Amino acid sequence: MERTYLEQLRQPAAAARGKTRWWWYGCRVDKDNISYQLDQMQEAGIGGVEIQILYALEAGSRENLEYFSPEFFDILKFTGEEVHKRGMTMDLTLGSSWPFGGPFVPFVKSAPVVYPYAIDVRGPSVFSYDFTNRMAGEIVGGIMGRMEDSEMLPETIQDISSLLEEKLLFSWPWGTQLKNLEVPEGNYKIVIFLAGQFREHVLMPSRGAQGYVIDHNDAEASRFFFAQAGTPLVERLGRGMVQSFFCDSLELFGHNWTGKIYDEFEKRRGYSLKPYIYALWGKVKGMTEEIRYDFHKTMSELTIENFFSVMTEWCHEMGSTSRIQAHGTWGDILQAYGAADIPEGETFSEWDKYSVNTVHRRLASSAGHVYHRHIISNESFTWLRFPRFTETPEQIKIAADSIFVDGMNQIVNHGYTYSQKDGEPMAFYASSHICHTNTWWKYYKNIGRYINRVCDFLQRGEPVSRICIYLPQHDIWAENPLGDIHMCMKLEERLETSVIDGIAREGYWFDYVNDDVLGRWEEYSYETLILMETDRMPVKTAESIQSFAMHGNLVICAGRLPSQGCGLLQKDEKDKIVSTLFEEMHRQGNLIFAENKKDALLNILKQRVCPDLKVGTGKESIGYVHRKDKNADIYFTANMSLEEYNTKLTIYQENRAFCILDPMEGKEILPLAYTRKESGTEIELHFNQGQAYLLVFDQSLPKPETDKRIWKENGVIDLKEGWRLEVPEKDYFKDVEELKGFEQIEELKYYSGEVIYRKSVYLTEPDMASDEIVFQVDKAGCAAEVFVNDTSAGQWIQRPYQMSIKEYLHLGKNEIRVHVSNQLINRCLDPDREVGEYQGTVIEEWPYFTEILNKERRKRLSNRREKEMIKSPLPSGLVGKAQICFYRTEQEKEEI
Incomplete structure (x- = not known):
C-alpha cells in the first residue's frame, strides 16, 4: 500500500539526510574520538561526513599524523569503516585543504601568475x-x-x-x-x-601536505595531481569507501596563464596571441576587447576541459562521484558546475533571509537543472554570524530555508570541528560551530530531521522553471584585463541583486542559462527568456534566440539590444549579423524591449507572464521552489523572517486536490481558506516567524478541508514571578524575582551552557476544561526544552516560543521545568579565558619551532576578535513575560 504524503514526511529517505564538513586539525585524531563524534552526528540526523584535513593547532609528531603516512591511511580506513557501519557516507577533500596541490607538484605544473x-x-x-x-x-x-x-x-x-x-x-x-x-x-x-617565480601554495595545509597549487588549465597537471593525491587513497581504502571526492571553491589567487596558451589560443581562435598580449593589460587600438574576449574564452575552455571534466572522469574511474564548487573560476560558470556529478554552491555571511544568492547558489542550482544533476549541494552556514559562536539554531533553520528556495536540495554543514570528547572547542575560523562542543548541540537534531524531510521532497522529480535569464559572460570576458576573474561575482554585479530579487518576489522562479542551453532550447520547458544589458553574444546564440521567439516564446531585452558578436576575427560581419537579428526580432514583434532592467522589465513580466506561485502579504520575506514528481507537483515555501503573516498564496494553473505539510513539526495542517478560480488555486495560510510548508498537489488526494476553528482566550496565568534558577555545573541555585537574562547575574555573567528554570502552577477544574492550554514566553535564548510534570512537552529552537501542554497537565499542582541553553560566545568573552601559547622558541616535539604553532593558534583559536567585536555577554535564558494561556474553540458557521 502506498504511503500517504504525511507518512513519507515522517519517514524520509536516509539518503536525503544532511551532511557535514568535518575538520581534522593536523590529522590529530584518534579512534575513540572518531567513533564518539560519528555517534553524535548520527544521533543528530547527519547522514554523511566530508573530511577536510588542514593546519595543526597542537604539537606532537606522533599525534599530528603526516599526510599520506602509514598511520594516516590507517586512521582514514578506520573512519571509513565506522562511517559505513552507521549507514553514513564519507566524502573527502583531496590534497589536505584547498586549492588542489601538494608537495609532489613540481614548479612546471604549478599555477602561473x-x-x-x-x-x-x-x-x-x-x-x-x-x-x-x-x-x-x-x-x-x-x-x-x-x-x-x-x-x-x-x-x-x-x-x-x-x-x-x-x-x-x-x-x-x-x-x-x-x-x-x-x-x-x-x-x-x-x-x-x-x-x-613566486606562485600560490596550498592554503592552510596539514603536516606534510604543503606545496604548489596545480595549473587548473593543464590536463597533464590535473591528471598528475589526481594520480598522486587521489589514486593511492583509493588503492588503500578500497573502491566505494569514498562516495564523493570534493573540490572546494577555486581560490586561485592570481592564476591567469597556462604554458600551452599560445598553441591552444591559435588553434581555437584562429590567430596568434603573441603580437597582441599587450591588449590583455593595456589597450591596442580597435582590438582590445576582442582580444581580451578571445583570451578569456580560451582560458574558460581549457579550465573546463582540463580540470573540471578531468576530475569527474577520474572520480568515475575510482568508483566515486565528483562534488565540485566551481565559484571562483573565470570559465563559463554553468558548464564548470555542470561538469560535476554534484554541483555545489556555498552560503556565507548573514543569509538567514530571503534573497536570491547569485554569486554562490542560484548559478550552481541553475547548472544542476540545465545539466540534469539530481543532487545540487550547498556548503551551508559559513560565517552565518561573525564573530564566531554567536549563531543560533533559529538562524541556521532560516538559512537552510533560503538555501532550499534557491534550488539546492542537499545541505552540507560548515561545519563540525574535531575536538576531544571532554576537551575545549576547536573552532574553525569561518564556520558556524555545529558540533558536540556547542552549548545547543543537543537541539540540532530538530534541524537535522527538518533538513532530511525537506530534502527528501526536494530530491524528487524535476525542477520546474519556465523563465530563464541569459548570463552576459561574453561581455565580462571582453571588459576585463588579465586577471583571475571571479565570474560569479562579476555576474552578480552586472545583473544586480535588487533586480533579481525584484523578479523573484513577484513569484517568478528562474534559471540562469548560457549559450550551450540556448543552443538546445527545445530540450527545456522555458517559455520566457530575459536578456539584461547584454551587448555581445555568439552568432549561433542569436540565431537560437530568434528560433526560440519564432516558436511562440517570449524574449525580453532590457536596457539595450545585443549588437555585437564575439572575438576578433570577422568582427564586423558578426556584429552586423547579431545586431540585424535582434533589430528584426524587435521590428517583427518577436521581442519586447524594456527601457531598463528594473521597473520597465518587471512591468512587462507582470503584463505578459503568469508566475507559478505568487505571495500576497509578505512577498518580501516568503519565497518558494517548485518541483514536479510523477503525478504530483511539490512546492516548498518558507517565511525567512522574524515577522508573522496571514497571507494568500496564488498557485496558477493548478486546481487539483492538495495537502499542506509542516516539515518541522512533522504534521499536516489545514489552510485557513482556499478558493478555486479559473486561473488557479488561492490558499490562505498563516506563517509564523521562520515557518515553512510543503504544498503537494495530487489528484489522488482527498478534497482538502479548511481550519474552521475560532480560537477564543479563556484566561491567562501570569508566570513572571516565583521561578527557581538552577545551574548545577556552577553549583548555583537561587530564586529569581523576574525573568531577565542570567548573564546579568555576576556569577553567571560569562557562563555558556544549560540552566534550569522551575515553577509550580496550580490549575482548577475550569482551567482544565479549556480546549487548549499553551505555555509561552517572550524569549528562550537560544534553545530550550520544556518539561511538564517531568515529561518532555517539546523543544524550542525558534520563535514563537509557544507550546501546547494540556496533555501533560493535571488538576492541582503542576511543575513546569525549562532547560535553556545559551550561545557559546559568553564563555569566549570571559576575561580570564585566554588561548595559551607554547613558551620559548623551540620545543621538543614537532614542529619544534613554537612560532609555527603559535601563529596558527593566534589566528584560529584566539578569542581576540570576539572580544573586540562583542563587548558584553549576549542575553541568555528566559527573558520577559511567561504565561499559561487557556483557549476554547468554536467551529466557524457555514455560510448559507
Missing part, C-alpha cells in the same frame, strides 16, 4: 636593457609597439621575444637582457610578460 613589465622609449634610437635582478621569473612574451593617445597601434607591433638573450654569471644562467633593439621614430612601449 603573469604580469607585464613595461618600458617607455622614444625613437629613433637603439635600445638595450638588462632585466637581471629587476624581475624574477620566466619571460613568456615580449612586444614593442608605437603609442598614440595611450593606445598601442596594432600595425606597429613587433614581437621582440627573439631578441631577449640569456645573461650568464661565470657560465651560470643568471638573468635576461635585451640588446640593440632598433626603435623607429615616435613614442614606443616595450612590454615584457613575466610568469612570476
